[in-house]
Amino acid sequence: MERKILEFTNLLRKAGVRVSVAEGIDAFNALDELSLDERDVFKDALRTTMVKRSDDIPTYDRLFDLFWSGFHDALREQMEQALGGMGADFDLEDLLENLRQALENMDVDLSDFAQAMLSVDINQLEQLIREAGEGAGVANIQNMLQIGFFSRRIMEQLDFEGAGGQLRELMDQLRASGMSEEELGELGQLMGAIQDAVRRSVRRFTELELDQRNHDYLERFRRESLQEKSFYNLTEEDVRKMRELVNRLAQKLKSIVSMRRKRQRRGKFDLKHTMRRNMAHGGIPFELVFRQKRKEKPKLIVLCDISSSVSNVSRFFMQFAYSLQDTFTKIRSYVFVAELGEVTQLFRDNDIYEALDQALDGGDVINPYTRSNFGMAFHIFWRDFLSTVDSRTTVVVIGDARNNYNDAKAWCVREIQKKARNLIWINPESPGAWGFGDSVMDKYLPYCDVAEECRNLKQLSRLVDHLIIR
């Protein structure tokens, strides 16, 4: 059992849930306090000690089912099938009762495993198969080809053959002691069915063990978690959930920023001001004054591509930007596909989600249903809005630079960068694709202070933290 829990802990870690050693120990302590006949209690106890982020709960639930319930359910199903095949007037309780009475005055040697089969005790069978699995080293299974091998070893560990022999012997004794042929027939049929069920279950057990070690599975799992899910294939439901997530991440960044600021702000001890401040106390320094370090807040200008291939990156970036508004003196935002227009006012007049929806729909300033033309968009910005850029401004461009073979007009980007403090480009495509096909990213690249790939929330929040608010 302990080993099993450690394994499960590792599985959680592999799936990206952070579980510390101390928390693993807490889990053991918790299990000591509980009676674990109920699966839900067991599940809650492990959860409350090891999984502390609500976002990780769905991951936990799925892994728990895979790891703990998968085999239990499979075994139960097999057993039910075995009993189901017994004919309409078969009464298990009756048979077991008769058996118990007969066994009382008999001296038979039955292994735990044989007894568990005889009494159709699913929990006991599960326990024994798991133990046999450990003995057989099934944890080392690597691939499908080994399923047969490990299943056989588990059967050996269970001493499946031996138990079968014991059961046959028992039947002989029962016959000798006068049990009716009819009942013996039933018992024989039942034991046969149960042994088949166990054989199949052991195989299933081995398969599940392999599943748990299967890295593809974990990989898929990780991809599906929203943090790392690509912006390209979000469902509407995802977008809604993500909105919350962005919000949460923004709050987190905000508190990190405020801590950082507080630390920075507290400068050197300022004697002169301390004396002056404490004149009222007769010069006794009750209140100390520290010199304030003042750091200029940056201005932010965001140019968002809102064509459908990039709109989610733009959406979440802007949500970040506006959630972190107090980090900047001013945010101005522009949207473009081919034309470019300013949507700053939208964010003043509406609440953030409303503004986002409108902005991504062109915000009444541009026509969103055209083909992307970055050259044209930059040219409009250069012509009409260049004066808003100054040496304290960070300009962020979000787009895939897929220009439909139009003129890239890279010189406009050059002129913008010249005036700005820096220019950051966020591109949902990976650098390998930059400059290929109709991508003109390579033409803009020389004028970007930073250009980063960003395709999921994790990358985006890291970017926002490192590049924009630091």
Added chain:
Amino acid sequence: MKGLKMFDTVDDVEKRLLDQGYICGKNIATIVYLASKLKKPVLVEGPAGVGKTELAKVVAQALNQKLLRLQCYEGLDESKALYEWEYSKQLLYTQMLRDKIGEVIKGTTTLRDAAEKIGEQDDVFFSERFVVPRPLMTAITSEEPVLLLIDEVDKSDPEFEAFLLEVLSDFTVSIPEIGTIHAKHIPLVFLTSNDAREMTDALKRRCLHLYIDFPEEAQELEILRMKVPGIDDRLAQDLVELIQRIRGLDLKKAPSISETLDWARALMVLNADKLDEAMVSDTLNIILKHQGDIAKAQTELSKLLQQKAAAAKAEQPQQVDPPVEKKSILH
């Protein structure tokens, strides 16, 4: 006040909380039970109004322990949570003891000697007499076991969280002038959070984690029946069904349990015995605060009522009563 016996089993928790008027599932009961056994704080997270604060209160009642509540807010600092020196009292004593102080420094000639003499008496002025304990300190020094509720910890500053972390790990307080005080009993601690800010991993590692979500339909109905006795059965059912559906909409703020209860009470005052479109529309502002949310809920309400009407018709085609005019007394 003597505390009652600790919880025996998970079921015992469930039952004793129910006795206090709190309906909880196995999940909550298991974690409360573990907290009491392992002596670990519980971090309770979840949306607003799902009964996080209430949980701490009823656990205290069920154990007959005193509840000490520390309400967190931005700017809350150590001194307000732990202890403060009572300056005015110290000053007052200094005034009143002026003559005695004169005696103490009698015979000294230099300022330095006088200060030295007074310094020897320091501990008179910096003793427990002048300490005003705040909730954390009270919890630690209490003779009886108590329950400490650190409410809305997410509203506090990150610096305060770091301080809490220390207190929660060893339950001792050091007052430089007095010394270190160790807790007589490790109190049960509940921290609640609305997730305005994510708590650090360090804090989370020290706590058991409980996530309370909006209740399932059946459980919410149970809560409603218990908290609003006498409510018409059909009204209660329809109400909860509607609330559950409203929570499924894309809202700025989903209605909480307490809002469900308020709403039910309001509808009772209006003598409602079933959901009536006009009346519900007039009172939606009890459960929803944003205009956009109210509009969405209204659409959902019409849908639900239509479905219900259609279902009723299919079941038993009978004469429909003429609609009764009911005036809104709210607004």
